[in-house]
Amino acid sequence: MSLHLDWLAAHMQHSDRYAAWIHQQFHYEYADQPLAQWQREFAEGQSNGEWSCLIAMDGERLLGGAALARNDLTDRADLGPWLACVFVDPEARGRGLAEQLIEGICEAAKQRGVSRLYLHTQDKHDYYGKRGWQLLEGFQAWEKQQWLMVRDL
Incomplete structure (x- = not known):
């Protein structure tokens, strides 16, 4: 496996x-947004800074990614930037890929002068808690319990 991380902006064939x-x-977060509309917004986000996504690839095969998002929670526009869109292909899980991607986003944010990152999660607060993220508060969204977390960089 020739694993490498790079910004999605350099590999836009994987954006959609x-x-x-x-x-x-x-x-549940996209219930009101059609896929094609989100794909356009996400693709534009690679150049306008809204959804800067770091991806993991094995050769040209997309394995996963994570994004540095300007705003990932409409009700909390006062907070940001955010770690968002963390996902690893089920076939590529169990190798610590998500952790590498998360650390990559934290490092990129730090290099851009960001001192604090936020995230929200429905069921992974224990996972993030073990990796230096602190629980700020619980809240309800999309008819589900969510957790707002923060990490000082």
């Missing part, structure tokens, strides 16, 4: 597929 993975994985 990755956006589709996110749309499916977090379907």
